Amino acid sequence: MLFLAMAVLVHKYLLPVSEQMKSLAGSWVALVFLSNFLFMLIIAGSLHLFLFTFRLQGKQLKYDHRESHELSRKFTFHSQVRDNMFWSLVSGSTIWSIYEMLYFHGVARGAIPTVTLTEHPFAFVLWLLAMPIITSSHFYAIHRLLHWTPLYRTVHRLHHRNIHIGPWSGMAMHPVEHAFYISSVLIHFIIPSHPVILLMHLYGRCLGPAFSHSGFEKLIIGNSPVLDSADFHHQLHHRYFECNYGTAETPWDQWFGTDHDGSQAATERVRAKVRARATHEHT
Template identity: 60%
Template structure:
């Protein structure tokens, strides 16, 4: 199992807490000099092996095939079809985030194997709503996150049904469908980096993004636990489908990557194991470092924005010391101001 024998040293306490191979690397798609073979494998493997994107694609196709009402029904605003979309999305979130929480934290099915941090996730603190991290995370994920996600989806299908939003059929443009699969990871990564840097602007951080950053030690319910304003901004990358023709399955895939994917990426475990066998990649160490150190790794590994703009933490001990020293200087500067 890759990464199972590698440790990240927490210099502040002398405890080995992280379980990951370093350095954390970016997609080879942007390597220079170019590596065409590696880039092609990176673009294709996520769709032809058991990965989270492939899982979301399968779920998106099944739901579109069997659980999406006819477009003629969605031409008029009606609780009949809107209620179905909301209920389905709430169930998806409960099954994915709730299932991962039960597996990793309630049943402790893989113990602490490949767990990034030795501390437990379930904090009881006044900083959380209800003074409980899990209840706080569930509330913001379900009451705000799924609601806003569903509103975007309802607006899309209403526009599609009324001919306001462009789309294409798979049988007419299969190549465009595949192109979207290749473009989507880079698109979402780029959008996330840009809006994430914006959310770390002090006024927005204090009033909005701080809700998400209550979670230093994250769990599956932490992923979509955000302020409603952040949900609107975070999910807004799907608006690209409102102006550029795509397929409804691509729209739903995009939503699942944004809204269900964080349950995995914030789980705190590098991989999901059944006994000693890796089933699927789970948490995202690149983003885990962001929750640990805050002023680094604003994007994802799918696009090297952090490397280009100097906010990259590769997980190494050396960079950790640099980040800690930089934070100390920042805090000293704030105190003296």
């Protein structure tokens, strides 16, 4: 609901489709890049300050009670937080903005089909219902691809330097991975949707990881949980690597035998698979 509300407000007050968008030279392009940079800075930054700098929640509902952020030479600038901020803001928000800019430019020029809420309310609702399935299925497919050894070593390894994750870890990716990861929005370039749906899709892809990588099951204010946060399914992926490539919304991991439910039996199964693959690669 947060990302839908953001999308409605941004489309109405910041980015209504206009004649100016027919040109890529207008001030609207700068607005896209600046607003997305600020959205990421504010949301990921606020979560980091709340959970890790000021520790306003302590370790309540934290999945892994070990310290989460490292000072290590494996990270850019030898700091996990600085590394994650750099890749999220410099690469992540830029590639996100390029997709968004191209969409609005295409809509303004009539090259990308859209639907209106007044004329096609059913289509709008259908998009809302289908979005979790679309994004989760796409994520599973490209995530499996990124774990192919050549791509893992050259691209995806950057993200997996984060074993103990935090809000800035979610979008800390190689630029090639950003391009793959956000590419699920290309469906809106082909199948008619609505700019609000496109924006909600982008916010879920690009701002959602700040929550899902926070490391805390819920955010607590006072003594009350107020917001679901981290994704335990994906938390296990960062710990064990060769499992949970998708999300809990779709059963791809169960169907392909890559599911890890947090049990010791699942851990042994994953480790056995890794050992078997290593043996195969060295024979």
